Amino acid sequence: MELLQKNRCFDGEQRIYRFNSQTLKGDSRFAVYLSPQALEGEACPALFYLAGLTCTEETFAIKAHAQGMAAQLGLILIMPDTSPRGDYVAQGDHWDIGQGAGFYINATQAPWAEHYQMESFIVDELYELVLQQFPVQQNRVGIFGHSMGGHGALTLAFKYPDKFKSVSAFAPICAPTQCPWGEKAFSTYLGNDQALWAQHDAVALVGEKGALFNEILIDQGLDDQFYSQLNPALFQQVCVQVGQTLTLREHAGYDHGYYFIQSFMDDHLQFHAVQLES
């Protein structure tokens, strides 16, 4: 694990690392924010943040304005890249597929299966690495994300509730089996068997697994230019059906970008801090 960059920030440290991933079969970068408490070696709760289409491990660190509140709450933030990267990694035909668009699933189809193993990368390899390398309280790890990464956070939380004790999302793709982004990604990475797709669809997963969390927090802008891809109403519906408490906040005037995300970032960090205490 190689430290590429570190910057003091709110008395903690913002860092970028590179390491050779066995799961992705190549180098991968991730960013981490260590709160002042973590920097002193104190065991802290941690949050994985999964970013959206086209983003990298640095997007959240620069644009989300999370470090100030993370420092106050004593949180460690883990920010993986959104896909495998490199000349040897298959490229997509557009920004919504391939590099920068891993969708947090394990591809089964050629040529993608060779490197696109983002689900195992996050929940096994990176998760273990983070527990080894940073002073993380093992039973206090949460996950959140935005858009494609909101889909990732919701699905990974419901698939691995033993690993993630809290979950929230900004403008998540709630039902990827029912929107163009998801249909393209799932048919590309998983092939045409739609029974497989459902295993990676938050609405389907909650319907199958039932209520697993005390509460889920979702923020959604009502001027979101990608609203038709997101289907928050379907997610709300299935949460009601299974008795999963959901706080879905819809915000007039807000769009899909990081100016929206930063506006509600403190709320999400405080939400996770409370959930991870219980």
Add this chain to the structure above:
Amino acid sequence: MELLQKNRCFDGEQRIYRFNSQTLKGDSRFAVYLSPQALEGEACPALFYLAGLTCTEETFAIKAHAQGMAAQLGLILIMPDTSPRGDYVAQGDHWDIGQGAGFYINATQAPWAEHYQMESFIVDELYELVLQQFPVQQNRVGIFGHSMGGHGALTLAFKYPDKFKSVSAFAPICAPTQCPWGEKAFSTYLGNDQALWAQHDAVALVGEKGALFNEILIDQGLDDQFYSQLNPALFQQVCVQVGQTLTLREHAGYDHGYYFIQSFMDDHLQFHAVQLES
């Protein structure tokens, strides 16, 4: 004035405009953050933020994490570009001169003088435009900046105390006549007459003008990779000599970048809000 982008942010709006500048003889962009109060048409105090070398009008908006506190305090933030831009504008040989490096002065030397008129642009043309277009309280306008923009903020405040009632800076170039960045910029833009240079040097200006502000706030990282270009001690010295109150805070471990700036941003906004009330 053409609105290029707007994003709801902390119930205010982050915007980018383009307009044809008579001073710069070409199109120029600037960003503005309108607090919720300003968006409702309420007259608000305003701060000009001058960015550093290589930055654009968007850098501060994305990286400085200022909007949350600006919304709380009811501030309008004005973020100009750092130089004229365009194919028809003279280019420099390196990132420390030419486009992205206007140094907030009016060039007198060819080929720079044609477009590089950043001082007049900020204090006359953009200043007037902002007063016309946004609900700014005319007697409550402050200025701050970073690095080259910290130099800009300090010098423009001491040259135009009737226009700027408060001033602060992050890691400013305090004595450009005595550091390589400044020597290169001033000899390029102004020629070799060093008597002219002194008119644009914060240390020299404060020595000449004396104490003009209730207080000046400067934050400086002690791990700043450009520390030798900045000379905060010279600025502190001249402030003591003339009786100008200065709060110079030196921070162990912090470098020159926006992770440093964001860590102390709220303090600067609160400082200006207090100074502009008096």
